Amino acid sequence: MNYLSFTSLIFNFLLILSFNNIPLSWNQKEIFHISLVEANPIINNNNNNNNQRLHHQQQQHNDNLLKELEIITNIIEDPVETENLNEIIEENDIEIVGITNNNDYDNENINKNEEEEEEEDNEENNDNEEEEEDNEENNDNEEEEEDNEENNDNEEEEEDNEENNDNEEEEEDNEENNDNEEEEEDNEENNDNEEEEDNEENNDNEEEEDNEEEEDDDDDDDNDENYIESNTCSKKIVVYYAEWRSSSVPPSKIPFDKITHINYAFATIDPNTFNLIGFNSEIISEVVSYAHEHNKKVLLSIGGWSGSEYFTLMTSTEENQNAFIENVKLTIDSLNLDGIDLDWEYPGRVGYNNNPDLENDTPNYLILLKKLRKTLGKKKLITAAVSSTPFQQNGIVLNDLSEFTKYFNFINIMAYDFSGNWSNIISHHESFDFPEMGHDLSVKKSAENWLKRGFPSEKIVIGVGAYGRAWISDSKTNFGIYQYFDKTIKDKDNDDNSSWLNYCYQEKQTHTSTWRYKYIYKYILSSRNNNNNNNGNSDDDDNYDDNYYYPYDETLHENNNIIQYNCWLRIWDNEAQAPYLFNTKFNNVISYDDPQSIKIKLNYIQENNFAGIMMWELDGDTEDWILINTMDNILCKEE
Numbered sequence: 016m017n018y019l020s021f022t023s024l025i026f027n028f029l030l031i032l033s034f035n036n037i038p039l040s041w042n043q044k045e046i047f048h049i050s051l052v053e054a055n056p057i058i059n060n061n062n063n064n065n066n067q068r069l070h071h072q073q074q075q076h077n078d079n080l081l082k083e084l085e086i087i088t089n090i091i092e093d094p095v096e097t098e099n100l101n102e103i104i105e106e107n108d109i110e111i112v113g114i115t116n117n118n119d120y121d122n123e124n125i126n127k128n129e130e131e132e133e134e135e136d137n138e139e140n141n142d143n144e145e146e147e148e149d150n151e152e153n154n155d156n157e158e159e160e161e162d163n164e165e166n167n168d169n170e171e172e173e174e175d176n177e178e179n180n181d182n183e184e185e186e187e188d189n190e191e192n193n194d195n196e197e198e199e200e201d202n203e204e205n206n207d208n209e210e211e212e213d214n215e216e217n218n219d220n221e222e223e224e225d226n227e228e229e230e231d232d233d234d235d236d237d238n239d240e241n242y243i244e245s246n247t248c249s250k251k252i253v254v255y256y257a258e259w260r261s262s263s264v265p266p267s268k269i270p271f272d273k274i275t276h277i278n279y280a281f282a283t284i285d286p287n288t289f290n291l292i293g294f295n296s297e298i299i300s301e302v303v304s305y306a307h308e309h310n311k312k313v314l315l316s317i318g319g320w321s322g323s324e325y326f327t328l329m330t331s332t333e334e335n336q337n338a339f340i341e342n343v344k345l346t347i348d349s350l351n352l353d354g355i356d357l358d359w360e361y362p363g364r365v366g367y368n369n370n371p372d373l374e375n376d377t378p379n380y381l382i383l384l385k386k387l388r389k390t391l392g393k394k395k396l397i398t399a400a401v402s403s404t405p406f407q408q409n410g411i412v413l414n415d416l417s418e419f420t421k422y423f424n425f426i427n428i429m430a431y432d433f434s435g436n437w438s439n440i441i442s443h444h445e446s447f448d449f450p451e452m453g454h455d456l457s458v459k460k461s462a463e464n465w466l467k468r469g470f471p472s473e474k475i476v477i478g479v480g481a482y483g484r485a486w487i488s489d490s491k492t493n494f495g496i497y498q499y500f501d502k503t504i505k506d507k508d509n510d511d512n513s514s515w516l517n518y519c520y521q522e523k524q525t526h527t528s529t530w531r532y533k534y535i536y537k538y539i540l541s542s543r544n545n546n547n548n549n550n551g552n553s554d555d556d557d558n559y560d561d562n563y564y565y566p567y568d569e570t571l572h573e574n575n576n577i578i579q580y581n582c583w584l585r586i587w588d589n590e591a592q593a594p595y596l597f598n599t600k601f602n603n604v605i606s607y608d609d610p611q612s613i614k615i616k617l618n619y620i621q622e623n624n625f626a627g628i629m630m631w632e633l634d635g636d637t638e639d640w641i642l643i644n645t646m647d648n649i650l651c652k653e654e
Contacts, residue, residue: 248651250620251275251476251627253427254643255316256302258295260634266301269633270640271309273647277302278314278356278398278427280632282346283322289329289339291317291346303351314396315346318358323369326359330379331372340383340390347395354396354424355387363407377406377413384422396424400478403430403461405468417469426470427629430461431480434606441498444484444606446591447615457591458616462625472624477616479628481635481642483530483596483607494586494597495604519582519600530605531635532642539583539596540609587611610645617649 253276256269269277279302283293299315306313318326329339343355360366362376372379387397405412406419431445433456449457458477465475488495576587584597593612596605613628620628628646636642 248275248647250650251425251629252643252646252650253278253476253627253629255280255630255632257632257634258298260632261295261298264634266298266305269302269305270643271306271311273640273643273651274311275627276312276314277306278316278400278629280316281319281322281358282315282317283319284317284325284329284339286325286328288342289325289335290342291315293322296350299352300350307351312353312396314354314356314398315350315352316356316358316400318360318400320360320367323358323360323366326362327370327372327376330376330383336379336383336386340387343387344390347391352395354391354398356398356400356427358400360400361402361407364410373407373409377408380406381418381422384419388422397422398425398427399423400427400429401465403428403433403456403464405464412464413468415469416465420470420474423474425474425476425626426465427476427478428461428465429631430458430478431608431631432484433457435484436486436500436502439499441486441488441496441500441604442606443496443588443591443593443595445480445608445612446588446593446606447612447619448590448592458619462619462623473626476626476629477620478631479608479613479616479642480631481532481608481633482631483532483535483605485528485530485603485605488597488602488604491599491602494584494595495602496586496588496595496597498604500604519598530607532607532609533635533637535596535605535607536637536641539580540585608642610641613642613645614649617646621650 252274254274255278256264257280279294279299281293282291284290285292294315299313303313329335346352347355359380360369362371362380363373364371384397391397405416407413433446433449434442434444445458447458449455449460462472462475462477466472486495486500488498488500490498492498576589578585582598582600584599585594586597587594592615594607594609596607597603617628619625627650630636630642630646
């Protein structure tokens, strides 16, 4: 209700009182005044709205209302006639709602009463009708509820049935899943067994790949386009290619189908800049080109027996090492090489012309390797040629070299030169096992030395030499082996073919020599007078003189370990598992490797999971690669 309708209601009420002569006390008038003021929100003096416009409207309404109340009060105190009242109302623009004269008011009340009674009857009838409708509705509702209950029962029953069905299906699914799980477990177990068998069977290949992919957090060479994938042969056949023999074996003649790695020998170290020098970049580039066509790897070998002079200087300071490493990286990238081979002979001990730092060489070597690996990344190979005696410090062989294995892909043990003109007595220079007499070095001993110092077998490549060491014995006893020799006779590399032709009739030689296998095979083992009493001349040797023909000795052949080739005897030493040659006329002794002894080493490599075999050097083999064929046939062809 707004304030106008409320004011009109009060005004009408007061007028009725006035017309019916009902007196109104002052207190009652005051109450009406107060009630009107409080009922009107616009004239409420307690309104807190600070808006000036609204305040002005409030004030105006208050004034009008007070004026109306004053008129009402005057009328109540002094009742007037209706005509005068109308004039007052018109003069003051007061709106009167529902005000009539007394007679009209009485008639209106009578009519109103009748209407009210009639309305009450109607309402009662309506109530009865509504009650009946409600009863009917209730009955309908009850029936509907019953139906609903029945339906609910049916639904519940259906739900129970569905739930039971779901449970049954779930149980069936669970059973099926259990069956599947059991089957999967069986499959997994079978797979595990198969995988274990595969792992054991392929252990060599997996370990080799792991070794060639050493972990390195700073490796930036993962996507090296020049990286050559592993060869199909699980074992390594590493051969050194001597640049100074390239005229004898040009790059196009290298048997790439029978080898896995070429170590190009040699680069040396410039003592001023620590750059790599001393090699022919055109020849090595040709080797790389042919090798990569056959998916084989090429490494540049640095140092060698006579080229290790400046390793100690290079590793002595961080500045020198950094200069060397920078140039190694540049050389590898420019020549598209697959890595480097460090042939330091020897860290921490005396070699040919080096000046070793007995205390610091080996620790500095380790620092160099760590930095090299970080620079080159894991895809480039870092290998080393090492002696049969592991790294030393202050003259003592170190017991733990496992830290080196983190940075080398593999090492090539130079399991040869166990004896030479520097030895006290004549002995085998590359025997598989060592005899009771002579030195205590052998292939087995060399491998065991490195295994005991922490190198795993899969990172060890065992080397053989494609040459023989020769002496002139002081005695024919035991066919010259384990005898003293004349040390005044100088060692000489005997590559002059003329000196090979006359060993059965010329005068005693004035030097010992190093005989490459291809010459041993050509001029001794291929002689016409092998294992038979042939009185004829050799068709191959034009200078052969019948007067110096060495007669066939039947007594020698009672021993199955001796084969006669003219004046030479090929003798097999069961204890050393190695052959040697003895010249019965001049007491020459040659220790060497041949296919029989190499097969023993190859079987040892396979049985003990070594990484492979290495040969120094390629031009020592025959033109039809007798030694390399033996390696390839056993390590690769028989896989």
